[in-house]
Amino acid sequence: MKAVIPAAGLGTRFLPATKAQPKEMLPVFDKPTIQYVVEEAVASGIDDILIITGKGKRSIEDHFDRSFELEYHLRENGKTDFLEQIESISELADIYFVRQKKQKGLGDAIYCSRKHIDGEPFAVLLGDTITRSKIPCTKTLMEVHEKYGASALAVETVPDEKIERYGIIKGKEVSPSTYLIEDMVEKPSSEVAPSNMAIMGRYVLESEIFDHIESIPPGFGGEIQLTDAMRLLDNIYGCVFDGKTFDIGNKVEWLKTSIEFAFEDPEARRDLVEYMREILD
Numbered sequence: 001m002k003a004v005i006p007a008a009g010l011g012t013r014f015l016p017a018t019k020a021q022p023k024e025m026l027p028v029f030d031k032p033t034i035q036y037v038v039e040e041a042v043a044s045g046i047d048d049i050l051i052i053t054g055k056g057k058r059s060i061e062d063h064f065d066r067s068f069e070l071e072y073h074l075r076e077n078g079k080t081d082f083l084e085q086i087e088s089i090s091e092l093a094d095i096y097f098v099r100q101k102k103q104k105g106l107g108d109a110i111y112c113s114r115k116h117i118d119g120e121p122f123a124v125l126l127g128d129t130i131t132r133s134k135i136p137c138t139k140t141l142m143e144v145h146e147k148y149g150a151s152a153l154a155v156e157t158v159p160d161e162k163i164e165r166y167g168i169i170k171g172k173e174v175s176p177s178t179y180l181i182e183d184m185v186e187k188p189s190s191e192v193a194p195s196n197m198a199i200m201g202r203y204v205l206e207s208e209i210f211d212h213i214e215s216i217p218p219g220f221g222g223e224i225q226l227t228d229a230m231r232l233l234d235n236i237y238g239c240v241f242d243g244k245t246f247d248i249g250n251k252v253e254w255l256k257t258s259i260e261f262a263f264e265d266p267e268a269r270r271d272l273v274e275y276m277r278e279i280l281d
């Protein structure tokens, strides 16, 4: 299965940090956000990844490319640890790029992948959400897709005050943690939302989705919404994600994620705890 990672958004929630750099390249501890996303796809068994980029996103291409100058420098200076890390990034998978010419929404960004996908089911991983779980989120969705022969997306329960940030589903539980989706709505107010189950940025979609994207008018925010196109699929399942998500599209959440990931490194953890005690005092 191929994966599509849309990374074409303007990152307005992150200005001014994202004025001249893509939000997907903001580091979370020691890696750019999008590298975690690519690693999830690879850990799910995917080796063909299409990243949808746009104007000002060149550094994403450079990140996944070889850097001969840097590799030469690291080799000459005996920095083999870094050298291995740097070389391995460009060997993660076959990574392709296509540009979305105009920012017309997530649905339109996905539509840019139709020729590369060429009629097969495919995975979608949003470039600003990181997941952590025993079994990679995308792999679980691939298994659900295989079991039911239909599209699948990951959901998680969110509190009322966060509902309006997400696509929200209404579903009927067909097996533990799996819902047949009856309806979904993009960023509803908590008063009209059909549930608290939010679409969290991981999908496996049948390629009919492209016909539906073509047929829908602009929706929430005047944009072509993937959620509106998914409503038109014959069958789609919602799978409650058994892990933790980090939504990097928000400054404080991004900082919290960086701290949490830094805590996984014993040395960084020690230094940070000491520093936090100091500043809290």
Ligand code: G1P
Residues within 6 Å of the ligand: 106, 126, 129, 165, 166, 167, 168, 186, 187, 198, 199, 200, 201, 226, 227, 247, 249
């Ligand atoms: C997008 C989707 C939304 C989903 C969210 C997850 O919204 O349109 O349905 O719940 O990602 O992060 P965005 O965050 O791009 O506005």
